[in-house]
Amino acid sequence: xxxxxxxxxxxxxxxxxxxxxxxxxxxxxxxxxxxxxxxxxxxxxxxxxxxxxxxxxxxxxxxxxxxxxxxxxxxxxxxxxxxxxxx
Numbered sequence: 001x002x003x004x005x006x007x008x009x010x011x012x013x014x015x016x017x018x019x020x021x022x023x024x025x026x027x028x029x030x031x032x033x034x035x036x037x038x039x040x041x042x043x044x045x046x047x048x049x050x051x052x053x054x055x056x057x058x059x060x061x062x063x064x065x066x067x068x069x070x071x072x073x074x075x076x077x078x079x080x081x082x083x084x085x086x087x
Contacts, residue, residue, distance in 0.1 A: 016048070018068050026085040028067035029074065031059050035081035042073035042082055 022028055028050065038057035051073060052062035059073075059082070074082040 016068055018048075018065060020067070020069065020086060022064045022067070027061045027064050028069065028084065028086060029061060030083050030085055031061070032081045032083075033058055035079045036077075037079055037081075039078065041076050041078065045072040045076055047072065 018028075020028070031051075033056075036058045038053070038059075040053060040057065040059065042059050043051045043053060047070060048063070048066040048068055050061060050063050050067045051059040054060045061067075069084060069086055071084070071087070074080075074084055
């Protein structure tokens with residue numbers, strides 16, 4: 001197994017199941033694209049790989065079912081462009 005495959009496998013093992021059912025309500029977080037400068041701090045800090053970059057490099061909610069509301073994305077956003085819809 002190469003190093004990159006080992007990292008991917010380790011990340012997959014650490015993803016926990018969310019206690020919140022997002023299927024009946026809004027996405028776990030909202031991104032204000034007008035405020036976002038696409039620094040991708042939120043994407044890199046998310047322990048659950050919830051966010052991914054779109055074509056413009058700005059974050060979008062890609063795997064909402066993995067969000068555990070840890071707060072890493074919205075508390076570290078320098079532009080205050082991300083907010084939780086559940087806290």
